[in-house]
Amino acid sequence: MVNYKKVSCPNCGALIEDIDRFAAMAVCEYCGGAMVWQDDAVLAMGDMAILVEYPTPLYLHATGQVRGKRFEVAGRVRYRYAKGFWDEWYLAFEDGSYGWIAEDEYEFSFERAVRGPVQIPAYSQVSPGGQLVVEGKFVIVDEKDVAYLEGAEGSLPWVLTKDRQFPYVEASQGDYMVTIEYTEGAPEVFVGEWVDVGEIKLDYPKDDQEDGSGWSDA
Numbered sequence: 001m002v003n004y005k006k007v008s009c010p011n012c013g014a015l016i017e018d019i020d021r022f023a024a025m026a027v028c029e030y031c032g033g034a035m036v037w038q039d040d041a042v043l044a045m046g047d048m049a050i051l052v053e054y055p056t057p058l059y060l061h062a063t064g065q066v067r068g069k070r071f072e073v074a075g076r077v078r079y080r081y082a083k084g085f086w087d088e089w090y091l092a093f094e095d096g097s098y099g100w101i102a103e104d105e106y107e108f109s110f111e112r113a114v115r116g117p118v119q120i121p122a123y124s125q126v127s128p129g130g131q132l133v134v135e136g137k138f139v140i141v142d143e144k145d146v147a148y149l150e151g152a153e154g155s156l157p158w159v160l161t162k163d164r165q166f167p168y169v170e171a172s173q174g175d176y177m178v179t180i181e182y183t184e185g186a187p188e189v190f191v192g193e194w195v196d197v198g199e200i201k202l203d204y205p206k207d208d209q210e211d212g213s214g215w216s217d218a
Helices: none
Strands: 004-008 015-020 025-027 033-038 041-047 063-066 069-081 084-093 098-104 107-113 131-134 137-156 165-173 176-181 188-195
Touching: 015 025, 015 137, 069 098, 084 137, 098 188, 107 176, 131 165, 137 176
Parallel strands: none
Antiparallel strands: 004 015, 025 033, 025 137, 033 041, 063 069, 069 084, 069 137, 084 098, 098 107, 107 188, 131 137, 137 165, 165 176, 176 188
């Protein structure tokens, strides 16, 4: 499903054979070093923090389907904020598109990036309880905070630097939800819906792994 390419890690020299061909950066599975591409060259970006595991059904390179779309997990990013942390699982879909499953304390949302210009007010002008309009829908601001990049693994669609921080806003109306990340350029807007864990159907759930080290919520 993912269109892979092979590269040698510029940090440790290991051959990595499962990097998404369209990734902007990747993290070496052997040494944890981050790498980016520039003019067909692979450049080292330093080390990423090793992600501490927790009970979750998802894992890197897992395949399955959600809301009728088949996917493979191409990468993961972890962000820390005032209340703890959340993970964003980067999904490559069978039709060639990409999306995300965000996971926070065993709550999941299925999200996609909004393409094209979106009229979003400046971060300083947004307040919890305020109203925004995204894709013609009214949403209420639920949360406004600053998040910090804690670590990443696999292939990712953009370049993330260690200890990166960014202000963000979360808003919703019913099942429709919006996340706005305020970066150096234009705000990045993601929209989606909450999904039940039962809607994330993996081909090989962790409980079925032969080594017996799989996830369990017991």
